[in-house]
Amino acid sequence: MTEVPEHLLKRSRDRRSALGLGGGDGGGGDATPAEAAPAEPAPGAAVEPAAATAAAAPAAATPAVAPEPEPLPPYVEAALKRKKIPIWAMPVLAFLPVWAIIYVGGLSKAATGQPTQLQAGATIFAAQCATCHGSTGGGGVGRPLSNGDVLKTFPDILGQLEFVWLGSSGTGPSGTPYGDPNREEGQHKTLSYNGNQMPSFKGSLTEAQLLEVVRYEREVLSGAKIDAKQVGTDATAAMLWPNGKPMLDSSGKLITPDGTALFDADGKLTLQPNWTEPVGGSG
Ligand code: HEC
Incomplete structure (x- = not known):
């Protein structure tokens, strides 16, 4: 694998943290969006011909020149669409006060049994x-x-x-x-x-x-x-x-x-x- 210039890695990390994907180096995510794009072109998404060019000449690209409308990988799109609190957490959160009452009730029952x-x-x-x-x-x-x-x-x-x-x-x-x-x-x-x-x-x-x-x-x-x-x-x-x-x-x-x-x-x-x-x- 060729060396990826530091400024591209940083841009990738910034982008990832902006999207809430956690640590910039997470599982297999070392590839910049630009590198990933040619392998799996996003169906239906506006395909960006410049992506291939950018990937071919990463060293030439200067940060100022590429105001990136990069195609987003499907997992990024999914992350964006995702609600901040997952739906399954709702009943769990709703149950918490009930659990607290049961828990405290259990304690006082042991005391006054x-x-x-x-x-x-x-x-x-x-x-x-x-x-x-x-x-x-x-x-x-x-x-x-x-x-x-x-x-x-x-x-x-x-x-x-x-x-x-x-x-x-x-x-x-x-x-x-x-x-x-x-x-x-x-x-x-x-x-x-x-x-x-x-x-x-x-x-x-x-x-x-x-x-x-x-x-x-x-x-x-x-x-x-x-x-x-x-x-x-x-x-x-x-x-x-x-x-x-x-x-x-x-x-x-x-x-x-x-x-x-x-x-x-x-x-x-x-x-x-x-x-x-x-x-x-x-x-
Ligand atoms: C006012 C006093 C008094 C109180 C209060 C009292 N007892 Fe008695 N108890 C007696 C007497 C006197 C006897 C003997 C009865 C007889 O000879 O007819 C007796 C007998 C007994 C006997 C039979 C013992 C035997 O070997 O013959 C039992 C069992 C007994 N009482 C249980 C109780 C219980 C249980 C209580 C409380 C819920 C109680 N007693 C409250 C006075 C009392």
């Missing part, structure tokens, strides 16, 4: 049960619930759900047995703990909250181990029945593994606890 059932249960216990049962369930006005005590009374979670829902008087008159009939120190009976009353929580907790606080007493205060497949993978790590079915329906009501209401209108269980094959962790 929905508590798990056990976390919610801890809050309820501290507010509504600890005054009588002690902050760690050691007992007081109410019976001790920690160290496996509540699990001895209720090896099956069903019985505990009902007892907390109904309280002492809802369970029956003084002396009504409740919980496991084979409890090691004898079955518990209502009003047998210094004659104190366990209040009913049917009016003050939702069924979802009942499950939360009962789980907290069993799993955290009393150390019940529940099967890993009974812990759901949703945000609340909700407890499931052993068959994998949810314990709460979409409206937050307790349901049996068959999907029917767990409590009847009086708050009594529709499914009887099985003390020999307990559900909900016996610790």
